[in-house]
Amino acid sequence: MSQQPPTSPDTESSATDEIVAQGWLSSSSWILATALVPGVDGVRVSIGNKICYILPDDLIVAHAYESAVPLGSTGLGFGTDPAAIVQLAAGALGVPLDRARLDAKWERIRVRRRPGPALATQREEIEQFSQNAAAYLARNVLSDGRFRYEVDAISGAERGVYEFARHAGATYYLALSYKRSKRGEFGVALSQATRALLSAVEHCGPYACIVREGQLEFGGTALGLLALVQAIEADVPNVSPELPSVAKSLSEFLRSQQKSDGEFQHDFDMKRTAPVDRQYPFYSGEAVLALARYGRFARDAASLDAASRGLRYLVTRGWNFFGNRYFYGAEHWTCQAVAELWQHQPDCDALQFCLRWSEQGDLLQQQGSDAAFDVDGNYGVGPVFEPQLIAVGGRVEGVVGTFEAARQAGVNPFTLARLRSQIERALRLVARHQLGREHAHLLNSPYWLGGVPTSPVNLSVRIDGPQHAGAAAIRYLDATSR
Numbered sequence: 100m101s102q103q104p105p106t107s108p109d110t111e112s113s114a115t116d117e118i119v120a121q122g123w124l125s126s127s128s129w130i131l132a133t134a135l136v137p138g139v140d141g142v143r144v145s146i147g148n149k150i151c152y153i154l155p156d157d158l159i160v161a162h163a164y165e166s167a168v169p170l171g172s173t174g175l176g177f178g179t180d181p182a183a184i185v186q187l188a189a190g191a192l193g194v195p196l197d198r199a200r201l202d203a204k205w206e207r208i209r210v211r212r213r214p215g216p217a218l219a220t221q222r223e224e225i226e227q228f229s230q231n232a233a234a235y236l237a238r239n240v241l242s243d244g245r246f247r248y249e250v251d252a253i254s255g256a257e258r259g260v261y262e263f264a265r266h267a268g269a270t271y272y273l274a275l276s277y278k279r280s281k282r283g284e285f286g287v288a289l290s291q292a293t294r295a296l297l298s299a300v301e302h303c304g305p306y307a308c309i310v311r312e313g314q315l316e317f318g319g320t321a322l323g324l325l326a327l328v329q330a331i332e333a334d335v336p337n338v339s340p341e342l343p344s345v346a347k348s349l350s351e352f353l354r355s356q357q358k359s360d361g362e363f364q365h366d367f368d369m370k371r372t373a374p375v376d377r378q379y380p381f382y383s384g385e386a387v388l389a390l391a392r393y394g395r396f397a398r399d400a401a402s403l404d405a406a407s408r409g410l411r412y413l414v415t416r417g418w419n420f421f422g423n424r425y426f427y428g429a430e431h432w433t434c435q436a437v438a439e440l441w442q443h444q445p446d447c448d449a450l451q452f453c454l455r456w457s458e459q460g461d462l463l464q465q466q467g468s469d470a471a472f473d474v475d476g477n478y479g480v481g482p483v484f485e486p487q488l489i490a491v492g493g494r495v496e497g498v499v500g501t502f503e504a505a506r507q508a509g510v511n512p513f514t515l516a517r518l519r520s521q522i523e524r525a526l527r528l529v530a531r532h533q534l535g536r537e538h539a540h541l542l543n544s545p546y547w548l549g550g551v552p553t554s555p556v557n558l559s560v561r562i563d564g565p566q567h568a569g570a571a572a573i574r575y576l577d578a579t580s581r
Contacts, residue, residue, distance in 0.1 A: 116154060120209040126200065131185075132167040132178035134207060136471040137485050137556045143206040144188040146198065151191035153184060155210050155556075160253050160541060161187060164556040165485060175484060212537070221523055222576070228530035229572035232565035233276035235534075235549030236269050237288035239562075244295025249561040252534060252547035263299050263309050263319030264385070265563045270296055270326040272566040275573045278333035290337045293330050296323055297338075300345060304372040306352035307345055315367040317356070321385035324349040328389075328396045343397075350393045353386050354405045361412030383413060384432030391439035407444040410436050414452040430456050431497030431567075438503035450508055453501040460494060461521050473555065476528030485554040488529050489561065492551065492568030495525040499571045503578050522575055529568040534558065 121143060124134055135142070135158075142153040158164055158179060167178030189199035239247040246269055249259035270292040277285040299319070301310040309319035327346040330338070356364045356374050365382045366375035387409040394402030413433050434453035437446065460478055467475035470482035477486035478494055502518040532555045534548050541558065542548070551564030 115213045116156075116210050117213065118152075118208050119211045121206050124205040124207040126203065126205050128181040131181035131205070135164075135179045136209075137164040137179070139209060139472050141208045141210055142184055142188070143208050144192065144199070145204045145206075146192055146194060146202050149192045149194075151188060152208065153187050153191070156541060157187055158183070159556050159558065162253075162557075163187075165554070175487070177483065221527065222579075224530055225523070225526050225572045226576060228526065228533055229276065229569045229576070230280065231533060231535070231549035232551060232569035232572075233273060233280075233282075233285055233549075235547070235551075235560070235565050236273055236562065237284045238546050238549075240288040240291045242291075244291040244293075244298070246292065246562045249559060250547060250550070252538075252542050252544075252550060252552065252558040252560055255543040255547075259561065261311075263296065263311055263316050264322050265561070265566070266292070267296060267309070267319055267322035267326040268566045268570075269562040271322065271329050272570045272573075274326060274329035274333040274335065275570055277335070278329070279573055279577075286336050289330060289333065289335050293327070293335055293338050293342075296326060297342075297345065299323075300349075303352055303367045303369065304355070306355060307348035308352045308367070309349075310369075313369060315369070317363075317365045317367075317379070317382045318385050320349055321353060321382065321389040324353065324389040325385075325392050328392050332396065346393060347397070350390060350397075350399065350402050353390055354401060356386075357405055357409065360416060361408035361410075362416075363409065381429065381432060383409060384430065384436065387413065388432045388436040388439060391436050395439060395443060403440070403443050406436060406440055407446065410440060410446055410449050414446075414449045429493060429497075431493045431495075431500070434497035434504075435500035438500040438507070441504045441507045445508070447508070450501075450504050450510075453497070454505065454510070454514065457498050457501045457518060457521065460498060461517060464521055464524060473528070473531065476524035476526075478525075485556055486528060486532070487554055488532060488551050489553060489564045489567060491525050492529055492564065492566075492571060495522055495529075496567055496571040496574075498522050498525070499575045499578070503574070506578065519579075522571070526568060526572055526575070534560070 138155050141155050141158065144151050161183045163180045163183035165176040166180045169176045185196060185200050188203060189196045192199060236246060246266060247257055248261050250257055273285055273289045273292060277289050299309050300307050303315060309316045309323045324346055327342055331342050358364060363383045363386050364374040364376045365379050366377045368375055387406050390402045391406035393399060394406055434456065437449045437453050463478045463480065465474040465477045465479050472485065474486055477491060498518060498521055502522060505515060505518060529551060532552065534550045534552060547560060550560035551568055552558045552560055
């Protein structure tokens with residue numbers, strides 16, 4: 100099924116590194132594991148008159164950073180793998196592993212990368228980032244309309260269980276990009292991705308739904324509706340004229356899964372053709388946003404009402420526990436829905452909820468001096484972990500939604516300025532670490548340029564990396580151009 104990309108980059112790298120400091124380093128495994136700052140520190144190794152330098156890029160290629168101590172199923176890790184350091188040193192010096200481990204003299208080196216030319220304005224930087232991210236997705240649509248779901252940009256290896264929720268999210272972002280730019284390659288990719296989405300449509304009872312391997316994908320159904328609405332508005336070329344009727348049926352299915360209190364049932368028994376009252380993270384927010392978007396597009400009062408009731412549940416009963424004013428989850432779908440509904444069914448309580456959620460993000464947003472590596476604009480609570488760029492992109496989508504609703508509500512200029520600052524710093528962080536010319540010497544193919552990696556030292560690109568931050572960038576640019 101996979102279409103093989105070129106095996107070597109055709110883009111020259113513009114990266115230039117210089118060593119700015121060095122100091123003693125113990126050969127102890129634990130010290131080797133914990134002494135290096137990811138993406139900044141490398142190692143100078145010597146045995147007699149043989150010397151080699153293991154640079155940060157070498158450790159990134161070896162997947163050595165953030166891997167010494169995996170943190171369960173979180174996908175995060177801590178420390179640099181000492182075995183990888185020793186293996187790199189032994190290979191560079193041409194000595195056995197045991198000799199490198201026992202006889203080598205180790206020194207830590209700090210490396211600084213000379214920055215490339217800066218773009219003229221922050222707005223230009225955000226615009227260019229979004230265009231490059233959409234181009235990444237457009238290049239990586241396969242002949243069957245599916246995306247390369249997750250790619251190790253260093254080796255080109257593909258992995259991950261394909262989920263239509265993320266496929267739909269990426270399709271939605273391509274539709275936003277095509278509507279904004281009318282670039283031909285975006286239109287072709289959007290057509291292919293939309294057809295693949297339609298191929299996953301089956302029936303759950305009398306209504307359309309997205310199914311994978313015989314099981315309902317509730318998130319795929321919700322975001323599939325969002326993607327189809329945006330594709331119709333973007334005037335997607337060469338796709339079935341049945342898009343409006345499929346979108347209508349998807350909206351009816353989502354409404355049929357809603358309970359009297361506004362919450363949604365996220366499962367469906369395909370044999371009994373009956374909802375199953377079970378909930379999973381994110382799905383209700385995705386359904387509320389999709390119904391709000393469809394309701395506004397189709398002028399469908401039933402969908403707008405369902406979205407409003409779902410939003411009310413999410414910001415009230417969904418957080419009905421002691422201490423709820425001091426804790427928040429991932430509300431990026433919720434806060435986009437607040438903006439989507441504002442002109443039709445404004446909810447001041449929901450806006451206040453999202454303003455509080457965004458204020459928490461403002462408090463968590465890191466400054467450039469918070470760590471030895473680049474964290475400016477990241478959401479974090481300490482200097483240890485590299486920015487997780489997919490999470491940053493998702494969060495900033497919600498802050499953009501909050502900003503859009505707050506402007507429409509006439510919120511005070513000071514609050515709007517704080518929201519704008521948070522959005523721009525987060526988007527510029529992701530833009531700085533987007534795979535570009537400075538990464539080209541690390542990548543096995545130019546196909547991966549424009550991708551948003553998992554972190555600055557983990558160059559694995561999943562399709563929701565470009566999607567979240569790219570969609571946030573487009574919505575922010577559109578909101579601030581009016």
